[in-house]
Amino acid sequence: MHDVKKVDVMEGILDENDHIAGHVKEHMEDHGILVVNEMGSPGAGKTTSLKNIIRHLKSAKPYVIEGDIESDLDTRDLRGLGIKTFQINTFGNCHLDAPMIHNMTGNMEFDEKGILFIENIGNLVCPAEFSIGEHLKMLVSTVTEGSDKPYKYPLAFEKADLILINKVDLIPYLDFDEEFFMKGVRALNKNVPVFKVSGKTGEGFAEVAAWLESRASELTDRGHHEGHVHKHSHE
Amino acid sequence: MHEYPITEHIVKMSEKRCREAGGRKVVTINLVLGENSGFVPESIHMYFDLIAEGTLCEGAEITIKRIGTKLKCPSCGELFTRKPLSFACPKCGTDGEPTDTGKEFYIESIEVE
Numbered sequence: 001m002h003d004v005k006k007v008d009v010m011e012g013i014l015d016e017n018d019h020i021a022g023h024v025k026e027h028m029e030d031h032g033i034l035v036v037n038e039m040g041s042p043g044a045g046k047t048t049s050l051k052n053i054i055r056h057l058k059s060a061k062p063y064v065i066e067g068d069i070e071s072d073l074d075t076r077d078l079r080g081l082g083i084k085t086f087q088i089n090t091f092g093n094c095h096l097d098a099p100m101i102h103n104m105t106g107n108m109e110f111d112e113k114g115i116l117f118i119e120n121i122g123n124l125v126c127p128a129e130f131s132i133g134e135h136l137k138m139l140v141s142t143v144t145e146g147s148d149k150p151y152k153y154p155l156a157f158e159k160a161d162l163i164l165i166n167k168v169d170l171i172p173y174l175d176f177d178e179e180f181f182m183k184g185v186r187a188l189n190k191n192v193p194v195f196k197v198s199g200k201t202g203e204g205f206a207e208v209a210a211w212l213e214s215r216a217s218e219l220t221d222r223g224h225h226e227g228h229v230h231k232h233s234h235e
Numbered sequence: 236m237h238e239y240p241i242t243e244h245i246v247k248m249s250e251k252r253c254r255e256a257g258g259r260k261v262v263t264i265n266l267v268l269g270e271n272s273g274f275v276p277e278s279i280h281m282y283f284d285l286i287a288e289g290t291l292c293e294g295a296e297i298t299i300k301r302i303g304t305k306l307k308c309p310s311c312g313e314l315f316t317r318k319p320l321s322f323a324c325p326k327c328g329t330d331g332e333p334t335d336t337g338k339e340f341y342i343e344s345i346e347v348e
Contacts, residue, residue: 002259002348003348004262004346004347004348005256005258005346005347005348006344006345006346007253007255007256007344007345007346007347008343008344009248009252009341009342009343009344009345010343010344011248011341011342012340012341013241013244013245013266013340013342014340017245022236038332044276065327092263093240094237095237095239101319125273126237126273129237129272129273129274146322151319151320151321152320153321154271154333155271155273159272183330184322185258186330187330187331187332188322188323188332188333190332195342197332
């Protein structure tokens with residue numbers, strides 16, 4: 001019989017992931033890149049939203065990492081539009097994690113400052129739990145999914161830094177209860193900006209793009225300023 | 236399903252701590268898991284035996300302490316568990332705000348021999 005010894009650990013299971021996510025974020029900031037983690041259910045219109053947002057970007061250069069369980073259909077689609085796009089296939093894994101993004105961004109070239117959009121796996125549960133080095137979590141919800149989604153998937157709505165309500169052109173044909181939806185959103189996330197958009201008509205995306213560009217320029221202004229201070233501290 | 240890579244990580248973390256403590260094998264892993272962490276205890280149990288095979292954690296027992304999700308009422312300060320499809324405070328009816336209670340996910344301790 002051997003002695004049993006108790007060892008206190010008190011270490012978060014996701015600490016290592018979060019640590020790596022911190023490195024990714026730092027690396028991207030060095031290149032003047034704002035990182036956006038795009039989340040939403042399968043079929044919410046994540047790729048379509050990206051295409052619409054990117055169309056309206058004025059000064060920020062777009063970069064995209066497409067996360068899919070299988071296939072590179074979306075990547076080929078985006079590349080066809082001349083957007084610098086990279087593919088991660090998880091082969092069964094239901095979310096992207098920080099080590100995957102760390103490996104990918106380590107091999108990418110960022111020749112201009114801009115915005116890196118990372119389209120997460122279509123899923124309203126798992127992606128919300130893993131930081132991947134993003135500055136912002138952008139949640140794409142839709143009127144077709146129904147107005148109860150904030151109540152059923154609270155974590156995704158709580159963690160979002162901006163929320164798109166997509167497919168609003170279909171509202172006349174549905175029983176989407178916007179008041180109930182927004183009551184849930186506000187309970188979980190008091191100040192999050194919410195944009196009503198339609199991938200079909202393109203409405204609303206110019207505003208989303210402008211909002212993101214303004215976040216991106218705040219980041220590079222700050223980076224520039226910090227870089228300046230850093231440089232002087234060595235003189 | 237995302238419990239698989241997470242359980243692998245739990246096994247690795249436990250092995251590391253066991254070695255550091257000079258242990259030969261892990262007997263028990265005591266996890267704390269909030270209900271709002273998004274991880275399912277049954278799935279961790281299911282994957283654990285499979286993943287632990289051939290490691291210092293083989294044959295170890297996992298205990299999982301569950302912590303319920305609490306919201307906090309911004310009006311009256313009540314901490315409460317929400318009802319389905321509602322965030323309303325049971326005392327005053329105001330919608331509660333999220334708290335960190337229920338998001339826990341960590342290894343509290345391990346027992347080694």
